[in-house]
Amino acid sequence: MALPQIKQDATDARLAALEMPQGGWSKAARDEALARVRSMGLPNGRDEYWKYTRPDTLVQPDAPKAALLESDEAPIFGEVDRLKVVFVDGVFSAEESDDLVMEHVSIDRLADASDIHWAKDVYGVLEAHGQVPVQRPLASLNTAFATDGVLIHVSGKAPKPISLIYRHASETSDAILHHVVKIDSGAELTLLENGPAAARFNKCLEVEIADGGVFHHIRAQGRDHERRAATAIFTRLGEESVFKSFTLTANGVLTRNECVIELTGDNAVAHVAGACVGDGDFHHDDTVFITHDALNCESRQVFKKVLRNGATGVFQGKILVKEGAQKTDGYQISQSLLLDEDSQFLAKPELEIYADDVACSHGSTSGAIDEDGLFYLRSRGIEEGPATDLLTIAFLAEAVMEIEDESLQEEINSRVEAWLTRRRG
Amino acid sequence: MLEIKNLHVQLEEEDKQILKGVNLTVEAGKVHAIMGPNGSGKSTLSYVLSGKDGYEVTEGSATLEGEDILEMEPEERAAAGVFLAFQYPVEIPGVGNMTFLRTAVNAQRKARGEEEMSASEFLKVVRAKAKDLKIDADMLKRPVNVGFSGGEKKRNEILQMAMLEPKMCILDETDSGLDVDAMKLVAEGVNALRDEGRGFLVITHYQRLLDHIQPDVVHIMADGRIVKTGGPELALEVENNGYADILAEAV
Ligand SMILES: Nc1ncnc2c1ncn2[C@@H]1O[C@H](COP(=O)(O)OP(=O)(O)O)[C@@H](O)[C@H]1O
Ligand SMILES: [Mg+2]
Numbered sequence: 001m002a003l004p005q006i007k008q009d010a011t012d013a014r015l016a017a018l019e020m021p022q023g024g025w026s027k028a029a030r031d032e033a034l035a036r037v038r039s040m041g042l043p044n045g046r047d048e049y050w051k052y053t054r055p056d057t058l059v060q061p062d063a064p065k066a067a068l069l070e071s072d073e074a075p076i077f078g079e080v081d082r083l084k085v086v087f088v089d090g091v092f093s094a095e096e097s098d099d100l101v102m103e104h105v106s107i108d109r110l111a112d113a114s115d116i117h118w119a120k121d122v123y124g125v126l127e128a129h130g131q132v133p134v135q136r137p138l139a140s141l142n143t144a145f146a147t148d149g150v151l152i153h154v155s156g157k158a159p160k161p162i163s164l165i166y167r168h169a170s171e172t173s174d175a176i177l178h179h180v181v182k183i184d185s186g187a188e189l190t191l192l193e194n195g196p197a198a199a200r201f202n203k204c205l206e207v208e209i210a211d212g213g214v215f216h217h218i219r220a221q222g223r224d225h226e227r228r229a230a231t232a233i234f235t236r237l238g239e240e241s242v243f244k245s246f247t248l249t250a251n252g253v254l255t256r257n258e259c260v261i262e263l264t265g266d267n268a269v270a271h272v273a274g275a276c277v278g279d280g281d282f283h284h285d286d287t288v289f290i291t292h293d294a295l296n297c298e299s300r301q302v303f304k305k306v307l308r309n310g311a312t313g314v315f316q317g318k319i320l321v322k323e324g325a326q327k328t329d330g331y332q333i334s335q336s337l338l339l340d341e342d343s344q345f346l347a348k349p350e351l352e353i354y355a356d357d358v359a360c361s362h363g364s365t366s367g368a369i370d371e372d373g374l375f376y377l378r379s380r381g382i383e384e385g386p387a388t389d390l391l392t393i394a395f396l397a398e399a400v401m402e403i404e405d406e407s408l409q410e411e412i413n414s415r416v417e418a419w420l421t422r423r424r425g
Numbered sequence: 426m427l428e429i430k431n432l433h434v435q436l437e438e439e440d441k442q443i444l445k446g447v448n449l450t451v452e453a454g455k456v457h458a459i460m461g462p463n464g465s466g467k468s469t470l471s472y473v474l475s476g477k478d479g480y481e482v483t484e485g486s487a488t489l490e491g492e493d494i495l496e497m498e499p500e501e502r503a504a505a506g507v508f509l510a511f512q513y514p515v516e517i518p519g520v521g522n523m524t525f526l527r528t529a530v531n532a533q534r535k536a537r538g539e540e541e542m543s544a545s546e547f548l549k550v551v552r553a554k555a556k557d558l559k560i561d562a563d564m565l566k567r568p569v570n571v572g573f574s575g576g577e578k579k580r581n582e583i584l585q586m587a588m589l590e591p592k593m594c595i596l597d598e599t600d601s602g603l604d605v606d607a608m609k610l611v612a613e614g615v616n617a618l619r620d621e622g623r624g625f626l627v628i629t630h631y632q633r634l635l636d637h638i639q640p641d642v643v644h645i646m647a648d649g650r651i652v653k654t655g656g657p658e659l660a661l662e663v664e665n666n667g668y669a670d671i672l673a674e675a676v
Contacts, residue, residue: 394518
C-alpha cells in the first residue's frame, strides 16, 4: 500500500540526508531495514503511538541545534569500577576508552565491518521482530544507518560492568548508534550508559539473553536541556533468564524511550523502570511493549515522572499475554507527580490477555505533592523546599529501587537530589 | 512558656468559626491537660499552634516565650520549640524513618545556628531512645509510619519528640488506640522529658493517660472555648460523670 504523500515526502527527505555505512557482515540486515523504513514510512503525528509525542524533530533531515550543557557536576558512575567505552557525538573515542578487553566478554565495534561476525544473528533481527504489531520505523532507520556501536558477547559472569559514555560536543551533532548484546546461557553482564550523546540521538540496543542469562542495565540520560533522543531496546529472554533495565532522565527537550520485551522461555523475569524529572519544554515519553509467550514469567513496569513548569510526560505501556502463557505475573504502574498546574501526564496503559490463568495488574495516577505529608515534615522543622524534595525522591523510590545495586540506587538518588536543589535555586 | 490569648479561628474555605476565644497559659515545667467532647476544637487548636494551612486566625494571639508564633512558618515554629504529636500521624511512603529523623534533627539545629549531629552520634542517640520506646531496628528502617500499627505510630511520635527535644510539647490524643502497655511506654516517654524548661499540653479524652502523666492543670474545652479550669481532680470528675454537668454549669 502506498504511503500517504506527506509521510512519503518526509521519509524521502530524511533518507536523502543519510548515507548507509559500508556494512560488511551487517550489509544484508541494513538493506532489509531500509526496505522496512521505505514500506512503513517514518512516524508522524497521525500514527497511533505518536499521538502524544510529536516525532517531527526526530524525523526531519537535520538535527535541531542543541546547546551544550556547562556543568561542574562530576559525571555519574565515576566511582564504579567499570570498563569505559566512550563516544563523542556518536563517534567512538579510542583515547578516552579503556582497552576493549575483559574476561568472559568479547567487545567489538560495529564500525569495524568484517565480513563474518556472530552479531549477524542478532543485529536487526530483534528489531525486525519487534515491528509487529506496533511499527517502530525509527529503529529500522537506526539498523540501516547506524554508524557505530558495540557488539558485546558475554560467555560467563563479566567481572565488571561495561559503561557506555556518551559525550555531546557539537551543537548540531546527529548520532545513530546501534549496540548488540548477546548473553550466553548462565552468563551475566551489567551495562551502564550515561551522557547526552548528541544534539539528536537515535539509539538502538538489542539484547539476546539465553537460558539462565542475566542482564542488568542502568542508564542516566544526559542533562543537556535542548538535546533530543529516540531510543529503543529490543530484548528476547530465554528460560529462567533475567532482564532488568532502569533509566533516569533529567532534562532534554524530547526523549522517547521504547522498550520491547519478549519473554520466550519459561520462568523468565523482565523488569523495566524509569524515573524522570523535567521542567519547562521537557517532554518525556516511555513506550513499552511486553509479550509473554512462555509459562510462569514475571514482568514489571515501574515508571515515575516528576513534572513542572509545563513539562509533559507520556507513558504507553502494553502487556500482551499470548495463548498458553499461563501463570503470567504482569505488573505495570505509571505515575506522575505534577509540581504545578501547567504540567501534564498522558498515559495509555493496555492489557491484552489470551490465557486464563494469569495475574496482571496495572495502575496509572497523576497527582500533586501530598499536603498532609508536607505539613508533617515541616512541623518537624524541615523547610518547605527540602521537604518537597524529600517527598519527590520518595515518589520516585519505587522505580529507583528496581536497581538491585544499592550503591547505584544511592547514586541515582543523589543525582535527583542535586537536580531538585538546583531547580529550587 | 506558651501564652494563648482570646484566640479566634475560622476555616479558610468556609465561614465557620471553630475557636471562639481560647485563653490558656502553659508555664515552663508544667503539664496542662485539655479534655473535651469530640468536635470541641482541640485538634484545631493544636494545628493552629503548629501552623497547618486552612485556618484563619481572626482575633487573638499565641506566643512562645514572648514570640508571636502565629506569623511563623511551621518549620520556624518547630525550630523555636513547638512540637505536635499528631492525633493521626501521616504515612510517608518512600522516606525512611531514620532519614526523616536525622533530616529533622539537623534542620532544626541548622535553623538555630547549632552544629549538625554527626551520623554516628545520631545513630547512638536514636538507638537508645528507640529502645526505651520498644521501637525495633526494623521500624526505624521502614518508611515513616507506613504499615505501622496505631500504637507503633504513636510511639514513633514520642520518639520524634524525644529526638527533637522541643520546649513546648503538644500531644493530641496520643493515648487513643493504645493498649495499656503501649500507653505506659508513651507515658514513660513523656515523663522522661518532663523538665523545668519544658511545657506540655496534653489533649485527651480519657482520665487513663492522666493516671500515668500527672497533670498540673486540667482544662475543659467545649464549643471552641475553655469552659472550666482546675486541678487533676477535674479529670476524675469527667471520668466519673462525663461532660454534661460541667457543660451545663458553664452555660
Ligand atoms: N478542615 C476542616 N474542615 C471542616 N471542618 C473542620 C475542619 N477542621 C475542623 N473542623 C470542624 O471543627 C470542629 C472542631 O474539630 P476538631 O478541632 O477536630 O475537634 P476535636 O479535636 O476537639 O474533636 C468540628 O466541628 C470539625 O468538624
Ligand atoms: Mg481531635
